[in-house]
Amino acid sequence: MMMFLHYLKYFMFHGVGLIALAALVAGGPWISLGLAAVLVFYIVGDGLLGDDTTTPTFKHPTILTVQLWMALPLLALIVFAAVWSFSPDDVLSFGARITELTGYDALSARDATFWGHHVSAVVLTGLMIGIIGTITGHELTHRTWDPVSLLVGRWLLAFSFDTVFSIEHVYGHHRYVSTTEDPATAPRGRNVYFHILASTLKGNVSAWKIEKRRLSRKGQSLWSWHNAVIRGHLMSLLLVAFAFAMGGWQAALFFVACGLWGKALLEIVNYMEHYGMVRNPETPVQPRHSWNTNKRISSWTMFNLTRHSHHHAQGEVPYQDLKPFPEAPMMISGYLTTIVVAMIPPLWHKLMTPKVLDWDRRFASDEERQLAAQANARSGIAALNIDRS
Template sequence: MSLLHYLKFLLFHATGLLAILALLAGGAWISYGLLAILLIFTLGDALGGDDTSTPLYRYPALLTLQLWTALPLLASLLFVALWSVSRTDVLGFGAWLGGLSGYDLLGARQDTWTGHYLSTWLLCGLMIGMLGTITAHELIHRTWDPLSLLIGRWLLAFSFDCAFAIEHVYGHHRYVATHLDPATAPRGRSVYRHILLSTLHGNRSAWQIERQRLARQGWQVFGWHNRLLRGYLMSLLLVGLAYLISGWPGALLFIASGLCGKALLEIVNYMEHYGLLRDPHQPVQPRHSWNSNKRLSSWAMFNLTRHSHHHAQGELPYTALQPMRDAPLMLSGYLSTLLVTLLPPLWHRLMAPRLLDWDRQQASATERQLAAEANARSGIAALRPASSRR
């Protein structure tokens, strides 16, 4: 097998390093770095075509190591971001690295225009969502591997989303594409409403799942065995560390970036499941999730794009996921599709024909009835029968 199939996933790490370099360079380079990442993935997916390769990996430990290194990479990025908003040279970091590189990091930080700190926030939020949540998603499914679970939970702590490790594995995968799943957005819902509702209902679902688990084990709900409470404490600890590094500016940047990362997760949930329906008495099939095989998105996101197969067989590692060419397709790659969701009128206009096509071509008889009812409730004219639009 070609070495490229191992190296291609290093695009993930290269993206994180590019973000770190932009933050270190300071000034307009922060905004340039953010813009470069957006352009690389939107244009790259548009021009790079699909990756439908399914190689057999003989050294899976190397790929697991790539996942684990996301934690130090993300921690390093956040340290640099916190240093960039600090009033002091934390641990002499700027002087030390400036001496090694010959670049005046302290001067660049001093000259950074306030507006570029908006780019710092967006870049950190994007990286928390990408380096943190995407990797954590893969790791928390490895319920047989305590180290992977621990690293995954710490990665989720950066986005205040310990509930995801519980609700996603034990709730979402069971109820996907039904009204019981907080992450599945019904037809007609905007992405902004979904971010709020999915977050609230997801945490409530995680609490219920954890409470039932603790009851089966004979443990108290409010105790150390509660994984949800431990997760909240992990996030609180990270906020405290951010405060120690750079005071309130750092703590506020960390909180804002973490919430941005959490919002990105819910937007991705929205893209992956919007409007799809499933007969709750039938097993999950590839047709119950939106799929994408865009090359750059697949390489930089550990095949998260092959979401249809992931939901059909959630226990499989990302290297074993198949492209599922007959599954319903997203508009494009992940970042391109994400940007479209932020414009609800455009999103609903583009998705309406795809939903109607799914209703005709892929839905079961029961699901077509569910879809007809969902279309009537959606408030979207293009989804209603022609007779009712007059």
């Protein structure tokens, strides 16, 4: 029975997705209530339910892989419902079918939806693109030996215009994490909003260079179908075309807003996973080079992305086998809570500066302490430059 519950807990993320789907279909204030419910579930749940440090052995990993693949149809349905909620037409008679099946007049509710609830729809849909799309796509695109997982993962990332993540993250970020050469690692003192832009631009440039080297080794043309960067962007453009077909430019722009918010969430997560870390790129990546958290709700619904210290020490390990590393440097709280804090820069720096200084004292090697001192001097944060000798 206990082992069954361990399998079941990772299906919790499907439940979160279904709540979002129901809210988008119900329309009106239900959209904003659905968004509030998801935020409360994560923030309060992580705050009250503590940590999960269990490390069960799963004898049927195929179940967990298929569960990851299920994210693609679920996300596609959520995004369809979101775009439908903002379209002038009843695409595929979706609203009529909902009314026929449930007796709830979804079309009338949609047509009466206040503009503020449409803003909530963008936030909620982007959040689902981040949780169901990016997090699952991250796990699947690490499975470079499995073509099905790679394909599903890249389609999930296409919803946030970020299929290049499958290139830069796996072959760039994991090599250069916590160094000045890594676009996704935020230096000390950086503002999260600047990081979203800087990491996005530099990450795309890095992915292009990585793909260029790969194609050169294989003797294939850069400007061809062999280029995974080009193919990936075309995948995202196809999704925009589908949104346009559903409701014209307003529906297409609505989808683009959702996707860009989903992409921004990824960069916020990058920001908080490695903020202020330093490392010589010639030295091995250790668990100390990532901020970790074992909060129960975040861990169960985000496929142990929370166990980031082990993930970066051994990037090929499937999510269900990641260890909690409770002795690793710890984030402020669970993922949604830490995202909210990161989006308030004065609060972020107030809470993270002591953590960064503690990392320097307790986790850094002698060489890293020298790198940390240089990073502190460049940070512009006075509290990082107080002489503690």
